Amino acid sequence: MPPVAEDRSRSFPTPAVVRLLDTLEKPLIVADRTGNLLLVNARARHHLETQGFKETDDPNLFSDLLKVDSANIFGKVEKGEHAVNAQIGPMERRDAARIQWIPETDWLVVEIESKLETQADPTTRLTVQELLQEREITYRNLLAAYLKLQEVNRQKTVFLASAAHELKTPLAVIKGYYDLLLAGSLGRLTDKQTDILEESKESCERLVRLVSMFLNYSALESGKLVLQLRENDLRDCLDELSKRWSEVFQRKGVRFEANIDPSIATFRFDYQKVQQVAANLLDNALKHTPNGGTVMLRAAPHFWERRVAAMAPVEERRRFRLPRPNSVEVSVKDSGAGIPAEHHQEIFEDFVRVDRNTSGMGLGLAIAKRLIQAHRGKIWVESDPAGGSRFSFLLPMDQG
Ligand code: ADP
Secondary structure: OOOEOOOOOOOOOOHHHHHHHHOOOOOEEEEOOOOOEEEEOHHHHHHHHHOOOOOOOOOOHHHHHHOOOHHHHHHHHHOOOOEEEEEEOOOOOOEEEEEEEEOOOOEEEEEEEOHHHHOOOHHHHHHHHHHHHHHHHHHHHHHHHHHHHHHHHHHHHHHHHHHHHHHHHHHHHHHHHHHHHHOOOOOOOOHHHHHHHHHHHHHHHHHHHHHHHHHHHHHHHOOOOOOOOEEEOHHHHHHHHHHHHHHHHHHHOOEEEEEEOOOOOOEEEOHHHHHHHHHHHHHHHHHHOOOOOEEEEEEEEEOOOOOOOOOOOHHHHHHOOOOOOOEEEEEEEEOOOOOOHHHOOHHHOOOOOOOOOOOOOOOHHHHHHHHHHHOOOEEEEEEEOOOEEEEEEEEEOOOO
């Protein structure tokens, strides 16, 4: 199949035009009225070869390729049909063809819609299919492994929670006896005995805090957290806590100051949960502040201007600024070792611990964050390794 049958048409395209037609993606054949092929572009040559025609063959368009009578095609195109749809190729593998007639030269232009051309190479197709299948299998395996891990994790949390729950009662009993002994109800104690008992009681209290921290965590994990929102006095909540903690700080030789603004109005919040958040922050401050350092607990009314998508212009916001604070800011500042900036976000995540020299489970801040967020508040840290840390949280006063 020569690209151009020059002897049959002297007016046929120059080699440059033939090369141009060879660049076409579509298989294209041009034939005269008798079915002699005048031009077969590169794609069409390849196509015919795949159908079993040889380079030297000179097939006739009607009898060999379309397998129809020429009158059939010309009957249609001469009646004004713009293009005739036909089939081309051997009987076992027919491809669609579109035939157009050029009246000026009396040529037929055949465009082949090759299945071969439109379909990918079967080996490639297989590979893509295989890859997709493999991806699907990997995805399913990963999902199954993930679900299994989640279930194992859930079982672990349930197990630890029930173990922690079992520890609660004996610890409360031990702590009760310490109180009884220290109050002198069971007889006078020497100074040495008092010191030892104080220390033991402190360890017991730490254990109680760890157990309750874990119980809280498992409750939060299983979505069992229900806030007891009541009209409460934050000053009472924090004063009570300060009294409990000042003794502990004193024992470690850390100066403790509490500055609770008396103007904080009552508002709806969960007394126990907020106390727990502040206790977690104080516990951390205690752990990370060396003897001779200072820890300050501060609470003050605050105007919290939440950023919203459509903000009014600054002027307008100033004009309509609420006359009274809408939240309370509570902070715990220490003069401890501080926390490098790169850990400021991750320390609020579950089980993340940066300082390995202290005890803990890496849950205190994670629980604090969830409890504060449940109150629609926010919690954050500012810290400079040279100047200690300041953990703060904001509690909105309109808890609804
Ligand atoms: P835990 O105290 O049980 O390790 P937390 O969630 O309370 O868990 O704290 C996470 C980590 O944040 C701690 O391991 C510690 O490295 C760091 N951190 C928390 N509070 C302080 C603080 N006041 N000063 C320095 N580092 C702190």
